[in-house]
Every structure is written in C-alpha cells, then in structure tokens.
Amino acid sequence: MNPEPLRRWLAQPKPSAHRFPYDRVVDVYQRYGKQLVPKTWTTLLGAARERLPEVSGPRRQVAAFLDAVLDKVDGRFDYRTYLALPLLPIPDPDSESEPADRLLARRDRLHVLLLSDLAAFELRGLDGTGTPLSELRPDPVLARKRLHHAVRAAAPALRRLSFDLHAADDPVALARRLVALACIDRTSDDRLALRTTMLPVSNVHDEWLFIRTLQTFELTFGLLAVDLSAAVTAVGEDRLPSAGIRLILAATLLRETAALWSLLATMQPEAFHRFRVHTDGASAIQSRAYKLVESLCRAPDTQRFHSAAYRSAPDVRARIRSGQISLDDALNAIRADHRTLGEVPALADGMQRFTAAVHQWRRTHYRLAVRMLGTERPGTGGTPGTPYLLHGRDNAVFGSRGPITAGNERS
Known part of the structure; x- marks a missing residue:
C-alpha cells in the first residue's frame, strides 16, 4: 500500500490533527497484522510522533493512536495497547460524575x-x-x-x-x-x-x-x-x-x-x-x-x-x-x-x-x-x-467477617 498520504501529512508545515490519514494506516495494519507491518510505514509513523508538538488542533487522538500502532516497534506491546483502550471512552471512577x-x-x-x-x-x-x-x-x-x-x-x-x-x-x-x-x-x-x-x-x-x-x-x-x-x-x-x-x-x-x-x-x-x-x-x-x-x-x-x-x-x-x-x-x-x-x-x-x-x-x-x-x-x-x-489467587469477592459475606470459595 502506498504511504503517500502519510508523507503528504508529514510534509505540511503544521500538520492538522483532523487530517491525519487514519484510514490508510489502519488498512495497512489490518492487511499485514501489527507483527508484520512494513518498516517503511513504522518509520513514517515514528516521524509523525516526533512532529506531535507541531500538530494543529486536538492532538490527544493522534498521540493515543500512534502510541498503539508503534507499541511493537518500541518494545512496549501490552494488553492496553493491543486493545487500543485509550482510544475508547471506557468509564472510570476517577473521572465520571454523571448519574x-x-x-x-x-x-x-x-x-x-x-x-x-x-x-x-x-x-x-x-x-x-x-x-x-x-x-x-x-x-x-x-x-x-x-x-x-x-x-x-x-x-x-x-x-x-x-x-x-x-x-x-x-x-x-x-x-x-x-x-x-x-x-x-x-x-x-x-x-x-x-x-x-x-x-x-x-x-x-x-x-x-x-x-x-x-x-x-x-x-x-x-x-x-x-x-x-x-x-x-x-x-x-x-x-x-x-x-x-x-x-x-x-x-x-x-x-x-x-x-x-x-x-x-x-x-x-x-x-x-x-x-x-x-x-x-x-x-x-x-x-x-x-x-x-x-x-x-x-x-x-x-x-x-x-x-x-x-x-x-x-x-x-x-x-x-x-x-x-x-x-x-x-x-x-x-x-x-x-x-x-x-x-x-x-x-x-x-x-x-x-x-x-x-x-x-x-x-x-x-x-x-x-x-x-x-x-x-x-x-x-x-x-x-x-x-x-x-x-493462583484468593477468589473471595468480599471479606469473611460479618453477617453478609461471599465466603472463601475458590472458583
């Protein structure tokens, strides 16, 4: 697949977050699998990450995406990056205040x-x-x-x-x-x-x-x-x-x-x-x-x-x-x-x-x-x-004290 759209984005004096070529990058990753994405692409994506401070518009989405696609290259592949969880609005008790x-x-x-x-x-x-x-x-x-x-x-x-x-x-x-x-x-x-x-x-x-x-x-x-x-x-x-x-x-x-x-x-x-x-x-x-x-x-x-x-x-x-x-x-x-x-x-x-x-x-x-x-x-x-x-662990949900307990069952 031709990486020209990504090269054009990188060539902009101030790349726009809204115009990042997500679709083209995702197509490549789904075609090869993250394990075998050509180095040409990962090199360009690394260059995109270096340009992040210059990107106009909201950068969080681009930064989180690049974090996920470059995890194998960086040697920090884990469950979080595999599932691209930072790109999904997962509820969190530290930030939720809605009913x-x-x-x-x-x-x-x-x-x-x-x-x-x-x-x-x-x-x-x-x-x-x-x-x-x-x-x-x-x-x-x-x-x-x-x-x-x-x-x-x-x-x-x-x-x-x-x-x-x-x-x-x-x-x-x-x-x-x-x-x-x-x-x-x-x-x-x-x-x-x-x-x-x-x-x-x-x-x-x-x-x-x-x-x-x-x-x-x-x-x-x-x-x-x-x-x-x-x-x-x-x-x-x-x-x-x-x-x-x-x-x-x-x-x-x-x-x-x-x-x-x-x-x-x-x-x-x-x-x-x-x-x-x-x-x-x-x-x-x-x-x-x-x-x-x-x-x-x-x-x-x-x-x-x-x-x-x-x-x-x-x-x-x-x-x-x-x-x-x-x-x-x-x-x-x-x-x-x-x-x-x-x-x-x-x-x-x-x-x-x-x-x-x-x-x-x-x-x-x-x-x-x-x-x-x-x-x-x-x-x-x-x-x-x-x-x-x-x-490998104690599977009790709550403790065993008091009249309402979950017991100490190992499921």
Whole structure:
C-alpha cells in the first residue's frame, strides 16, 4: 500500500490533527497484522510522533493512536495497547460524575457499536464481499452461530436504549438488523473510534472477534468500577439501600456478559493458537478495569498486591497505597458500630447477587481458558494460564467477617 498520504501529512508545515490519514494506516495494519507491518510505514509513523508538538488542533487522538500502532516497534506491546483502550471512552471512577442512568446509556451505546462492528465484519465474510483478516475464515455454520451470540450479547443494551430487533429465527437477518440499528445515530467520532481500535497482530479472521469481545469486557468492567466506587461512597454516607441498588445494577450488568462468553467460545482453537504467538507481552491479567473492580470490592492481601497482575496496573497499586476505601472496608466500619447489615434487605441482596455474578464470571472464564489452552499451557502473553485462573489467587469477592459475606470459595 502506498504511504503517500502519510508523507503528504508529514510534509505540511503544521500538520492538522483532523487530517491525519487514519484510514490508510489502519488498512495497512489490518492487511499485514501489527507483527508484520512494513518498516517503511513504522518509520513514517515514528516521524509523525516526533512532529506531535507541531500538530494543529486536538492532538490527544493522534498521540493515543500512534502510541498503539508503534507499541511493537518500541518494545512496549501490552494488553492496553493491543486493545487500543485509550482510544475508547471506557468509564472510570476517577473521572465520571454523571448519574448512573446516563453512564449506563453511554456504556450500552458503545457496547452495541462494538458488537455491531463485529457482526458487520462476520456478515461481510458470509457475503463474500471481502474482509481483511482472511486466514482461517469460519465456515457458514459457525459464522451463523457467532452472529446469533453477538445479537444475544447486544440485546439487553438495545432494549435499554429502546431499540427493538423484532423476533426472527434467522441469525443473519437479526445481525443485519443489529448493524442497521447501530448505524442510525453513529457519528464520525464513533466511526473513527471503531476504525482506530482494530489493530490486529495477525491476518487471522477470528482475531477480530477476540479483540472486540475483550474490548466489550473492558467497557463493562469500567462501568462496574464506577458502580462499586459509588456504592462505597453511599455506604460511607450511610445510604445503605442506595449502595445495595448500585450493587444490584452491577450484578445485572455482569450477568449479561454470559452471552459474551458464548460468543467468544465460537473462536476456533486453531485460529487462536495461530495469532496468540504474536501477543507475547499482552495478557488480560494486565486489565486495569478488572483490578479496579477487584480492589474496590476488598483490598488485596500482600501476596496478591505484589503479584504480576497488580504490578501490571501501577496506578491501581498507587490508589491502594494512598488509602483507597474498598466496599469491604466501608462495611466493616459500620459493623464496628455494632450495626446489623442484614437489616438492610437491598444491601444484602445486592452483595449476594454481585458475589454470585463474579464467581460465575470466573468459572466461565476458567472453562473457556481450559477449552482454548488445556490445563497446563501458559496463557496469552506467556502468563501462567489456567492453573493461575483457578488456584493462583484468593477468589473471595468480599471479606469473611460479618453477617453478609461471599465466603472463601475458590472458583
């Protein structure tokens, strides 16, 4: 592919952020895979990064994009750059101030956009209209099954957004409807976000599924972290029923991810093993959003705090060191006043539902990892893999003190 558009952009005395040739760069990365992008392109992209101080207009988007596309060249490829997470508006408890309903609507909208993009990609493959990532394309039966689960995963968010897919037996027809609905209010910024956050390492078809599904999980865990932070605040302000309601909402959202696991389970093991050899350095144990959720439930013990998982999320470690209050801490403060939490039905219900949802999530994660990796193979990016998922940490969600607990089950 001709890099002339990028050269022309670089030749401008003051390059415009709005005119950066994102599409041409993304086309190259999707054609070759990040692992094999020609040096001509990475050299020019490095030059673009050097020009960032001279760029006119908002530079954050260009800077984050260049950070993602040059991670392999720089030797800092990780989970965050692999999924291009800084280019997605992931909810964060440090920056969100909107009411819960608006945050949920924002999450639902992006959730639908990500899944509709996956559906559109699979439909192009079925229709034979040409797609990038052409290796190991699934057969039509598997593709239809994948579309069925993509629609299922999007359905709860669509209902909350007041969209109706209409009943239909044909998963292809439903998927086309999903794509059409997602296009109704899709903006140019939405399109750019979808384009710049699909930077596969290979040319294997199923990597598109893998990346989009992991991004949807990150989106959900980001909102769960916001919900848990709000629940902690509510407990601290003695608004215990409000804390319980926020936990019930979080549990509902986490349970809805069950369809995402079914979707991810349609990934072909051969395809997964083909592209995962290029993902060394990136692992889901590096997920900042998951560490936030875990640490907001209860502070990790010393061994967990110093584990590879937490070392990969230094800002979460800093939050804990600076005195982050977990939900378990907040509840223990109330127990110290000899108050009975069991007398607040909404809170008891919320804790029990959220605990059950987390344990179910972990069990499903483990089962899928066993299917893809077996019981002894290392995980993505050379991490400990399935033995770690099952036995490598204390899986209690909250502590074991007081009348409302999650127990100390190892899922």
